[in-house]
Amino acid sequence: MQWVPGGTFRMGSADFYVEERPVREITVDGFWMDRHEVTNEQFARFTVETGYTTVAERAPKPEDFPGAPPENLVPGSMVFRKRTGPVDLRNYANWWRWVPGANWRHPNGPGNFLEGLDLHPVVHVACEDVEA
Numbered sequence: 001m002q003w004v005p006g007g008t009f010r011m012g013s014a015d016f017y018v019e020e021r022p023v024r025e026i027t028v029d030g031f032w033m034d035r036h037e038v039t040n041e042q043f044a045r046f047t048v049e050t051g052y053t054t055v056a057e058r059a060p061k062p063e064d065f066p067g068a069p070p071e072n073l074v075p076g077s078m079v080f081r082k083r084t085g086p087v088d089l090r091n092y093a094n095w096w097r098w099v100p101g102a103n104w105r106h107p108n109g110p111g112n113f114l115e116g117l118d119l120h121p122v123v124h125v126a127c128e129d130v131e132a
Helices: 040-050 127-131
Strands: 002-004 007-011 024-028 031-033 076-080 096-100
Touching: none
Parallel strands: none
Antiparallel strands: 002 031, 007 024, 076 096
C-alpha cells in the first residue's frame, strides 16, 4: 500500500447537481491506498464469496431523488462516450451518458460483457462498493 498524505481542498460544485452543493473546504487525514487496482477477476471473486451487489446494480431509491421520473429510477451507471472532436467541457453530457443496465459486469451497458477483461481494473464501482 502507498501512504497518501492528508490535506485541505474545495469539494463540491455549484454548477451541476443540487447534491454537490455547497462548495466547501474539506480537510482529510492521510490514508493508505492500494498501489494496484482491483481487477475484474478479483472483484468477481469478491461478489461470489460475499453475495455483494454494487450501487450500479441496485435501483435508486425514490426518496434519494425527489422528483425524478420513475422510469429513470433503474439500476445503471454513467458511461464515457469517446468523441471525435472538441466538445464544450462545461457540459459533462458531451462525453458522459446515463446507461440503464451499465455496471461492473456490463461496462458499456446491457449486451456488453467482460470477456477478455479479467485482468482489467474493475469499473462502475462507487465508494460504498469499494468500502465493502
